[in-house]
Amino acid sequence: MNIILLSGGSGKRLWPLSNEIRSKQFIKIFKNPEGECESMVQRVYRQIKEVDPDANITIATSKKQVSVINNQLGDSVSVCVEPSRRDTFPAIILASAYLKSKKNVSEDEAVIVCPVDPYVSTDYFRSFLKLYDMTVNGKHNISLMGIEPTYPSEKYGYIMPATKAEKADVSYFIEKPDKLDAEKYISQGALWNGGIFAFRLGYILDIARKNIGSIDYDTIFEKYDELKNISFDYEVVEKEDALKVMRFSGEWKDIGSWNTFAEEMYDKVIGKAVLDDACLNTNVVNYLNIPVLCMGCKDMIIAASSDGILVSDKEHSSYMKPYVNAFNQQVMYAEKSWGTFTVLDVQENSMTIRVELLPGHSLHYHSHNLRDEVWNVVSGTGRTIIDGKENTVHAGDVISLKAGCRHTIIADTELRIIEVQFGTDIDVNDKEKHVLYG
């Protein structure tokens, strides 16, 4: 199977665990069958591989997410990087061209496009095999997945199938209805729209040819901003008559808010936290190194990270986005290809950061114009390269980096640094990358 996983996410709906860089699909709150923590993207990837070990999976995402994807899925995972963040129509066009140009997928083969964040049993991906077959062999152009509703949700779109058969033509679509309408449509046989699109690769490349005059990945990458910024549903699916829907009746959940997220946490309490006996139906995720004490909390979500602290009634947590947008704060924690950084202290003319480098990894060779930095190496061993000169370093060493000097550090073992930045205009964008010779 060829599968495109769409990894989007504004990163605001699970604040403060998610941020601009760290979207909800990367937060490790599930457990895999071996009992290790896993994120949504790890869970979905593992489930697909269980069903089809040879599945050709491509993750379509923005540049910002590449590091964390490689950290979580390994360096060999195939990632189609979008030059800018746009809607699903351009994203699917680009990823389809990627399959053709970079992975030599034939235009006769089918492709299943799937969001990266459905919380489902493995059965769901097992049904992909059938969906794939019907797409390759069918006369229709797009196959969709319809989930049998378990309640009249107002949060989902609906698909009305022509019959109650497992595979049926699509009569029409219903946008998120109110509860009463949802009940009515369900009684008439409507299914939840699972957000899955399957098609033969050639079908979508024809659309690319029409829209942008090319099916070459590099060309479409260059012209990415010329593609209409619209959803694939509006631009393609709703204009298409040759549609089929396949029915699925197993466990399916869209983990889109803290409330649904909390239901699936492997433990109600993650991190340092104590709840008294009067607490009821309350989840705590604490990524800080200080304890959280909860007393008499009912139906609440409490989450703490370097970005902030959320204390919310479960029901209200779905409405957090505008508040979080208003914070407009800098990113205080991020996973990078080389490790992580955590902002510890922000003052007017200084910033203190904990940098953790994975063994064998290094920072980019770079310089700053407006700030000096000091690296206090607190554990591990490695090598610095400063203006071309290499030195070994280990715990206890202190390295001064004046503005303008080019520098990097290479971790020979896991390396932990307290970086103190000094300057009147500290800005994350004050960074020039350089090529390191030799």
Place this chain on the structure above:
Amino acid sequence: MNIILLSGGSGKRLWPLSNEIRSKQFIKIFKNPEGECESMVQRVYRQIKEVDPDANITIATSKKQVSVINNQLGDSVSVCVEPSRRDTFPAIILASAYLKSKKNVSEDEAVIVCPVDPYVSTDYFRSFLKLYDMTVNGKHNISLMGIEPTYPSEKYGYIMPATKAEKADVSYFIEKPDKLDAEKYISQGALWNGGIFAFRLGYILDIARKNIGSIDYDTIFEKYDELKNISFDYEVVEKEDALKVMRFSGEWKDIGSWNTFAEEMYDKVIGKAVLDDACLNTNVVNYLNIPVLCMGCKDMIIAASSDGILVSDKEHSSYMKPYVNAFNQQVMYAEKSWGTFTVLDVQENSMTIRVELLPGHSLHYHSHNLRDEVWNVVSGTGRTIIDGKENTVHAGDVISLKAGCRHTIIADTELRIIEVQFGTDIDVNDKEKHVLYG
């Protein structure tokens, strides 16, 4: 008036704002008439000085609180330091000897002993003038203050006066009763016990003579641990027959828990916090530099500091002590005579601390056996003395301090340092103080 303010406090009842070093009476959540934040101790001190500008106030406290008292009340305030933390009987004996030995108070003068944390109107201290007079001129030995109850509280002790006159003999005492009993006693005229004791200095020094064979402050300080560790109520008041109680009917509140504390906060929200419209009767105090978002919180207290995060239903907050005791954590924030320190990061073999020095102040001249330190000066100017050698320092300077070296820093302007400690056995007790010559 001679007044002894007893400044005790386990520091656990207003966790995480209070800790081993920073008791509730030092937390600035009130406002003075000029609109500036003030703490309980500042409020009480100000109120007494308003009533009697010449009041001779002595604060009886432990060594740990001296710095913060000087920071909040100035260096000229009179502090009687207890060699160890004990109950009110030894504390009052020691403070009385201090008045005699160090402040030359005559044995005929009266002394009023008052806890440092009643939340009252200035009228309360105005009534001290009458209490003082009746103690100096009366034939009885101890005067107490009885507060007219406004509800049948189970949290207070009660005093039963012989009559309903403003000044009356004491018939008997009632320990914290249940609600029904409280109602009964109140109907019979019982008053809340305000925890105030007034006596002639000679009366209490006679007890010191009997108990410890001396009224000399230094001698009692030396023999402090020989004094019975018992409350003044049990050891003195309840054995005394010549007691009078004076009635007070104004505002009086014992701010002993988060719940009562929250009622008097100058603002329901202190620090970076956003509450949605669905929040009701909720207080937030956030001393961290990251935002708190509260959604749908009802009747709650949310408090965050470097020590931890509290999320509590108001009613349950009174039962926090055992949970907080179990944390058994190191102090993450403290006010010192020279400024403050805040722990930013704790790792296995390192610790990162923000040190803020007030202008003109300096650290003790000291050394560590087991850890190296690095001072990253992030703002201000000052001077270091390292193994006797003085150097000027300013923002951007980095100073390495190897284990064993003697060091201090003097702030010429406000000085901010990121101190990184390196070592396998970092311990707050690994500190030797030295005398600085020259």
